[in-house]
Amino acid sequence: MAVTGTERPAETMSETGTLSVEVWRGRDDGRFQSFTVPHRANQTVLDIVTWIQRHAEPALAYRFACRVGVCGSCAMTVNGKPRWTCRTHVGKVAVDGHLRIEPLRNLPRLKDLAVDMTPFFEKWQAAEGRFHPTKTRRDPLSTISPSSPKRQAADAGIECINCGVCHAACDVVAWNDDYLGPAALNRAWTLVNDERDGGKRTVLDAVSQGGGCHSCHSHGSCVEHCPVGLNPTRGIAGLKRMTLVGLLSGDAG
Amino acid sequence: MRLRPARNHPGFWAFAAHRVSGVALALFLPVHFLLLGTALDGAAGLDSALALTENPLVKIAEWGLVVLLTAHLMAGLRVLVLEFLPWRDSMKRLIALGAAVAAVVGVIFLVQVG
Numbered sequence: 001m002a003v004t005g006t007e008r009p010a011e012t013m014s015e016t017g018t019l020s021v022e023v024w025r026g027r028d029d030g031r032f033q034s035f036t037v038p039h040r041a042n043q044t045v046l047d048i049v050t051w052i053q054r055h056a057e058p059a060l061a062y063r064f065a066c067r068v069g070v071c072g073s074c075a076m077t078v079n080g081k082p083r084w085t086c087r088t089h090v091g092k093v094a095v096d097g098h099l100r101i102e103p104l105r106n107l108p109r110l111k112d113l114a115v116d117m118t119p120f121f122e123k124w125q126a127a128e129g130r131f132h133p134t135k136t137r138r139d140p141l142s143t144i145s146p147s148s149p150k151r152q153a154a155d156a157g158i159e160c161i162n163c164g165v166c167h168a169a170c171d172v173v174a175w176n177d178d179y180l181g182p183a184a185l186n187r188a189w190t191l192v193n194d195e196r197d198g199g200k201r202t203v204l205d206a207v208s209q210g211g212g213c214h215s216c217h218s219h220g221s222c223v224e225h226c227p228v229g230l231n232p233t234r235g236i237a238g239l240k241r242m243t244l245v246g247l248l249s250g251d252a253g
Numbered sequence: 254m255r256l257r258p259a260r261n262h263p264g265f266w267a268f269a270a271h272r273v274s275g276v277a278l279a280l281f282l283p284v285h286f287l288l289l290g291t292a293l294d295g296a297a298g299l300d301s302a303l304a305l306t307e308n309p310l311v312k313i314a315e316w317g318l319v320v321l322l323t324a325h326l327m328a329g330l331r332v333l334v335l336e337f338l339p340w341r342d343s344m345k346r347l348i349a350l351g352a353a354v355a356a357v358v359g360v361i362f363l364v365q366v367g
Contacts, residue, residue: 081259105256171258171265218335220264220344233264234340241337 019094021048023060024102027109032100033057045078045085045093049101049113062113069227072163076113077102082168084161084227104168120164120183127180128206129187132199142196154193157186157235159228166222166232178211182222182232185213189235192242204243213239263348270352271328274321281318312366320359327351 019039022032035052046064053060064074069087076085078093079100090099107115135142144151166182167173173181180188188207191197207213213236222232291298305311331351335344 077256080257102256105258169259171260174258217268218264218332219260219268220262221258221260224262224264225259231340233335237336237340 017097019048019090020098021052022098022100023049023052023057023113025060025112027111030112039090039094039097041091043090045076045083045088045090045099045101046074048090048099049076049085060113061111070161072161075104075163075165075168075227077104077168082165082225084163084165087227104164106168106170106173107164115164117164120162120167120181123180124162124184124187126206127184127188127212128199128203129184129191131191131194132197132202134196134198144195148195150193150195153238154190157190157230157232160186160230161228163227165225165227166230169221169225171219171221172215172217176211176215179215180207180211180213182216182236185216185239186222186230186232186235188213189232189238192239204239204246207239208243213243216240263345267328267331267348267351270324271332274325274328277321278318278325316359316362316366319362320355323355323358324352327354 017039019037021035021037023035024030025033035056037048037051037056040047046067049060049062050064053062062074062076064086065071066073067086069084072084074085075082077083078085078088079095079098081093082104083093085101093099101113103109103113103115107117107120110116146152146155160183162183164183166186170179170182172179185207188203191203192200197203216233216236218233218237220233223230223234226232288299288302291302306315328351331344331347334341334347341347
């Protein structure tokens with residue numbers, strides 16, 4: 001039966017059994033704590049964590065803000081995979097009514113499900129992942145054709161929400177402390193394709209150092225797990241090509 | 254507590270095949286040179302070394318060598334395609350194709366030898 005207007009199927013709001021949920025408590029030397037949580041239709045993993053904090057364990061620490069997949073705050077490890085919890089339906093990830101929720105991998109743990117994102121954003125800056133302006137407010141706006149290949153390449157990577165899922169999924173981030181990571185390199189790729197950015201050379205220098213784009217092993221775990229469907233591996237391959245061309249043409253320092 | 258990484262996807266398996274075959278082939282290389290080196294003292298030395306290849310165990314090892322070489326070649330081609338050609342969304346199909354080529358070469362070797 002089609003559902004129209006504000007009418008909703010009765011089962012949407014009713015409980016459909018319970019879930020057994022294991023949640024990581026503490027910092028590095030912590031333990032899993034088990035909770036039994038009512039299972040509802042269309043429930044997200046973030047709903048589960050919020051239910052636990054409100055009804056079972058008020059001291060549970062976690063991070064969220066927008067609840068609609070825009071702010072990138074609520075990423076956690078759910079049944080072994082890094083995910084944005086606010087847009088992850090329990091029905092799609094629970095195995096036999098069971099969920100195991102842990103903090104993100106590859107970032108320092110603070111408490112329970114919250115990690116310190118500082119290294120993630122420091123690497124973003126180390127990759128020169130910020131706009132380098134060339135004009136003042138008195139100059140006319142740049143005219144960029146949305147259909148130009150460079151703008152399309154930049155657009156393909158621009159929707160990153162900084163959630164850290166790719167950083168947590170990446171093996172090279174785990175193996176090499178200096179590696180800038182897929183998110184920072186993806187941002188660098190959008191900048192070198194942005195015709196308004198004046199720092200192309202600076203960005204290419206930053207991403208071709210040790211721990212830069214050439215450290216990527218092209219596993220593609222970032223692509224597999226990116227919740228908004230970006231392809232950092234593609235951008236990193238582009239940076240590898242661009243820095244190599246720069247080296248061969250004597251353009252890179 | 255360390256978290257296990259989520260790696261079960263074709264890109265990771267292509268990397269793993271490349272790395273494992275690379276290390277195994279690097280370990281084999283000294284044996285290969287040793288074998289070739291026996292020819293320096295005349296044909297007889299090389300011939301007696303080559304006679305070892307009639308041993309069934311060595312035959313199996315040879316089959317492994319052929320499969321490893323093909324897998325390594327295919328995984329290397331993947332890296333070159335990924336890094337030097339424009340991006341293609343069929344990358345996973347290419348990985349499957351490379352694995353299929355390695356398997357077919359392995360079967361051909363078995364048929365030829367058997």
